[in-house]
Each structure stands twice: as C-alpha cells, then as structure tokens.
Amino acid sequence: MKNFDRREFLKLAGAASLGATVGGSAPVQPFPALHHNHLADPWLEIDLKNMAWNLAQIRQRAGNRPVMAVIKANAYGHGLVETGKFLEKQKIDFLAAGKFHEALQLRESGVKTPLLNLGAFSRHEAEEIVRHDISQSVYTDDFALLAEAARKLKHSAKVHLKIDTGLGRVGVPHDRALPFIEKVAANSEIQIEGIFTPFTEDDEFDRVQLERFLEICEAAKQRGISVGRRHAASSAGILSFPASHLDMVRPGIAIYGQYPSVREYQARQIDLRPVMSLKARVMYVKTLRPGDSVSYHRAFVAQQETPVATLPVGYSDGYPSQAAGKAEILVQGRRWPTIALVTSNHTTINVTGAEGIKIGDEAVLFGKQGGNEISAEDVAAWAGTSVYKILIGMNPLLPRVYLET
Structure with missing residues (x-):
C-alpha cells in the first residue's frame, strides 16, 4: 500500500472539506467520490x-x-x-x-x-x-x-x-x-x-x-x-x-x-510520546427530531432536536464497541460524546452546540487535535480493556500514514 508524504496527504484532505454543515439549510450531500481510502475511510497516523x-x-x-x-x-x-x-x-x-x-x-x-x-x-x-x-x-x-x-x-x-x-x-x-x-x-x-x-x-x-x-x-x-x-x-x-x-x-x-x-x-519515570493516532472524516451530518432514533434496536432516541455526525469507523476497524456511549471524539478541536452503538463500520456523535461541522471534517478517535487530546488509554478505559488491545486490535488493512517530520 502506498504511503503518502504529509504534503500530499494534506492536499488530498483539503479536497474532502466541502459538504453539508450542521444546522445548514442545504440538503446533505453524499460523501464525495475520492481516489484514496485515507479520506473515505479511517486511517492511522504513525509518528516516527x-x-x-x-x-x-x-x-x-x-x-x-x-x-x-x-x-x-x-x-x-x-x-x-x-x-x-x-x-x-x-x-x-x-x-x-x-x-x-x-x-x-x-x-x-x-x-x-x-x-x-x-x-x-x-x-x-x-x-x-x-x-x-x-x-x-x-x-x-x-x-x-x-x-x-x-x-x-x-x-x-x-x-x-x-x-x-x-x-x-x-x-x-x-x-x-x-x-x-x-x-x-x-x-x-x-x-x-x-x-x-x-x-x-x-x-x-x-x-x-x-x-x-x-x-x-x-x-x-x-x-x-x-x-x-x-x-x-x-x-x-x-x-x-x-x-x-x-x-x-x-x-x-x-x-x-x-x-x-x-x-x-x-x-511517568520517563517521558513517552504516543506514536499512533486513529482518525476519520465526518461522512454525514443531520439534525434528529424528537422521537428519531439512531442504530439497531433504536439504541438512541432523541428527546429534543439533536445535531449528530456519523463517522465511517467501527469495530471492524478496531475501534471497540464497548466504548459506545462513553467515548468522546475530537472534531474541530472539541470533544463530542458518542451515542447509540459502535457498529462494524459506523460511529455517531452528538454535536449539539457545534458551529459548522461538515462532511469531510477530520475526526480524531485517539490522538491530538488543536490543543486537545484523547489518548489510547482513554479509549481503553471507556471500553474496559487495555491499551495493548486497542493498539494491536487496529485492523491491519487500515491505511497507515508514516510521519517523519
């Protein structure tokens, strides 16, 4: 699998930044067709x-x-x-x-x-x-x-x-x-x-x-x-x-x-720095009406108007299903709570209070964004497991982007 340098990766990432916005009047557009899974699917960044x-x-x-x-x-x-x-x-x-x-x-x-x-x-x-x-x-x-x-x-x-x-x-x-x-x-x-x-x-x-x-x-x-x-x-x-x-x-x-x-x-007898980050892009945004539900068995039912964003990442990628409802995910540098279930390919977050979250925005499931960070240890704690299982459990088929600078 080809590894992209950071400049090419960011250039490609910019191509995905267009799309529907939370709270906007325009209809939600499907995620644009892209040539590289780095944008359409979740990916790992490995900081060498x-x-x-x-x-x-x-x-x-x-x-x-x-x-x-x-x-x-x-x-x-x-x-x-x-x-x-x-x-x-x-x-x-x-x-x-x-x-x-x-x-x-x-x-x-x-x-x-x-x-x-x-x-x-x-x-x-x-x-x-x-x-x-x-x-x-x-x-x-x-x-x-x-x-x-x-x-x-x-x-x-x-x-x-x-x-x-x-x-x-x-x-x-x-x-x-x-x-x-x-x-x-x-x-x-x-x-x-x-x-x-x-x-x-x-x-x-x-x-x-x-x-x-x-x-x-x-x-x-x-x-x-x-x-x-x-x-x-x-x-x-x-x-x-x-x-x-x-x-x-x-x-x-x-x-x-x-x-x-x-x-x-x-x-912390020595200063260790996490090497892996798990990222995805917002694939869909909408506002739930009271009574609308999300996921199987109506796992989440909205009690009021609730803006949500769906990410194309789930337990088939290695993100633990046990973290559902407890985990938080970074978008635009802020933490947003997960709702409903983590399914094989989708995770949904409640973005109430967001300003302009749109399709293509980067989401960080663990790693840094802006001045905020969610650690692999956080995800492990939410899932009731160990950080070993989180890292080793990442799907080998996920694209891995290696950063040296």
Whole structure:
C-alpha cells in the first residue's frame, strides 16, 4: 500500500472539506467520490519522530545498554515492516518478532538487523530460519531441527534460550534448565546468542524470578558455557526494575509511547510520546427530531432536536464497541460524546452546540487535535480493556500514514 508524504496527504484532505454543515439549510450531500481510502475511510497516523524519541528515552533509562525492540503483532498495530525498517535506521541492536512469518517478512523486506523469532517453528521453517540468519527462541528438544538445518546449509544456527522462571506459559522450567543448556551447548552447529526470561510483573515475585534466572546463568558459566546476552526486562522492567536490565533490555509497548500499566503511567519515570493516532472524516451530518432514533434496536432516541455526525469507523476497524456511549471524539478541536452503538463500520456523535461541522471534517478517535487530546488509554478505559488491545486490535488493512517530520 502506498504511503503518502504529509504534503500530499494534506492536499488530498483539503479536497474532502466541502459538504453539508450542521444546522445548514442545504440538503446533505453524499460523501464525495475520492481516489484514496485515507479520506473515505479511517486511517492511522504513525509518528516516527515520537518513536525515535521513545527509543532515546528507553536507552537513557537502561544506561545505554543494547535494546531488543519487540515488534510482534504487526508492531503492536503500527505496521511490521515499516516499523522494523525505521528502527533499523535508528541503529537498534536487535528486533524481536512474535511469529516465524513475521521474522521472514522482515528479512524478505530487506531488514538486516539481528532478529529473534519468539514464536514456535516447524522442521521446514528451521531451514528458513538458518538460511535467513534469524535467531530462534528455543526451550524444547526441537532445537535439534535447527542443528540439522545448520549441518545441511553449512551455516550455524543462532538461538536464545527461553527459561520459564515463573510466568508459566512456555520455556524450559528453571529447575530443569541447566541440563537443557548443556545439551544445546554440546551442538557445534548451534551458537547460543542469548538467554532470556519473561517476568510476571508482580513486584515481589519478579525478584524471585530474577534470582532464579541469574543462578542458572551463573551455573552455566561455572560449567564453561557461554550463554550470550542475558535479557529479562520488558517495558515494565525497564521502568520499574533496574536490577533486571542485565546485558540487554527488551521493550515492547514503551517503544510505541505507551506505559505498560496504570502504575507506570502515573509515575511517568520517563517521558513517552504516543506514536499512533486513529482518525476519520465526518461522512454525514443531520439534525434528529424528537422521537428519531439512531442504530439497531433504536439504541438512541432523541428527546429534543439533536445535531449528530456519523463517522465511517467501527469495530471492524478496531475501534471497540464497548466504548459506545462513553467515548468522546475530537472534531474541530472539541470533544463530542458518542451515542447509540459502535457498529462494524459506523460511529455517531452528538454535536449539539457545534458551529459548522461538515462532511469531510477530520475526526480524531485517539490522538491530538488543536490543543486537545484523547489518548489510547482513554479509549481503553471507556471500553474496559487495555491499551495493548486497542493498539494491536487496529485492523491491519487500515491505511497507515508514516510521519517523519
């Protein structure tokens, strides 16, 4: 999908500014035919200068240790390849993908930065992993598939040992980790590039986890085994658990300008700047008469004359239906309440008191407009969910406009 520069985007946006006005006598005209979905449909703006800012803040907080940026789940909704390429320009030390197909897509797009696949892999994928110089998370005897592929391709396989110190999802259990490490290290075709563990983000138990992890690393060292870089700190650890920074840090959500929990958001130990904004354009305006209704099951019934504006955005785009009736949306720099339901493709706002809202006006579902801002955290709170789900839930097919200036 083509990405437009800001000048072209604003030029196109201006073409959509004509249309009916709230309270005007002219009949409402249909949304004009446009050639680019940026105007007819919702879009995401990805502020890359804010991403660079966040990375600099993380590096400083981590004492300039190497950084492995986690770009799983389509880079938390921000666009996998574009984010990977931008972070490569920022001289990121390592990237981490959530699944093999993400890692392969990054390599095939030309990303050359060291890259870890956090996900599982098959026998066929083992060969592709070695062939494309992808590092692989290992925690079962499937590492032998990598050794086999390495022998066939005459190229070493790089691995990071995943240790389960208490999160309990996947990873070699900490009390059985040393024999596993010895088994992996005995393979000359395999290069142990790193060892890592994920935390539960329970403060007291995280300290127990770190102690377990360091004991394993030390035991391997005593046996003459190099385990490479030790990494444990995700975004929460970077912000709240300095002892876990070790040899490399592994931020995810913080790269995208979001805090991992309410606690970190309130503490704001570093200044993170949101990278993503969700925008749309007003597609229809009208004034409801008393008794008129909006949406299925007459979810909203007007008690008096009520000017409303409809936006072409809904839960199919990733905007949460649970936010209906609680969320606010920016148009002309002011907050307007949502009414009725958030349906698959439409959201309606009450614009009582507006002056001249018209078809084509920009609407900001989260992001900044004028001197006002609605955050992704606000949307998450209205929907009773987490900011992770808001960002990752953005439809991959939504146009993404990348802003660097």
